[in-house]
Amino acid sequence: MDGHAGHGPDPTTLLVLLVAVPAVVGYLVAVRGEAGRRSWPPGRTACWLAGVAAVVAGTTGPLAAAAHTDFRAHAVAHVLVGMLGPLLLVLGAPVTLALRALPVAGARRLSGVLRSRPLRLLTEPAVAVVLDLGGLWLLYRTPLLGWTHTAPAVHLAVHLHLVLAGYLLAAVLVGRDPLPHRRSHRHRAVALVVALAAHGILAKTLWAEPPAAVDAATAQAGAVVMYYAGDVVEVAMAVLLCRRWFAGPGARPRVRAAALPTG
């Protein structure tokens, strides 16, 4: 995180910050704008900031540098960028915030996008699972991982895919944001189990057969990190999913009826 000096940080860091800084600033500005009207739950802001921090920590700085040479660091970065970060971002409910903060025309456009056909296909749980887990299998079971260390563009594309696919999966399965065509809880529960099973199986095969150019001991340590981090994230997502599934008559959404605008 040094200044924008002539030689400056490497292009990846710059690009990450180019996305991360507006993400934080924009979110905070929108929350401030809400302050006069309805309060925005601070927990959501905290989740959003933590999510951005997790993604930044996994893609820049010492951890990212170590990840190029050490598969254990790579596994930690992978968990931050592909699982924990996106889940926290989803819990920040950015779409809900945007719908509130945008002027009516913009909000209408956004809700039009939410209801569009492509997004309907994209937010199908099966599609989200294949995009996220399929991407991982490709990364670790093809020469792709090696290319990320030699070609910065590939490296960037892979990280982008990790974040986006992770976000998509978390949003579809446990998101708080409005999502037309959301599948039933039962459907999403099955998708969650399939996704995490695929993740666990991939971690175990990495333990047995290291990806190209990774020595066995390091690969095993990294695979164990991946495997158990996957469990932690699964339990968190299961809790988020079941909390609403089994919500009783006493449970109410955070929006009070009194706060509803009419019309």
Add this chain to the structure above:
Amino acid sequence: MTGYPDRHPSPPEEPPRAPNARPRPGPALSTAAHGPARSSRDRRTGTPPARASWWSGVLVGVGVAAFVDETVFHQLLHWHHFYDRSTPEAGLVSDGVFHAVGWFAVVAGLFWFAALRRRAELVTARWVGGLLVGTGAFQLYDGTVQHKLLGLHQIRYDVALLPYDLTWNLVAVALLVAGVLVARRDRRPAPAGPGS
């Protein structure tokens, strides 16, 4: 398959605008603040309390068995390997799926348990019976199908396996039998009174 408003639906969050095109039957925006997950609750309250208690227990039992297997035998005793490479793919997939199912089952089962308690519908004997049967069933599946049939890791390495296999599966059967016996102690008349 229809979506339903399981979370605070979008209307209260949005400025007035185009009609919300949520493709579901039933009331539109005006009832936005009714309780969440109404349709699933309706479906669930359709389950008699005794049966709901039973299945909630089974879910937690499966999760507990998976958890004990993982922590005690993999991590504390190091009897099983993390993955011993000799496992064919079918065993690996089965193990992966059941590992994921176990975690989800325990969370879902506990939430269900809490919901039943909140509605004073928990039938304790059924729940405990389900817990034991779920634990036993998972252990029996693990000990027969996964260990033997699919050739997943063994219970232990470099020892005579037979006593271990026998003990493992006999314990599982004992749990199953105990669970059925406990569940049958619920001898209440059909219209379910207050549970617990």
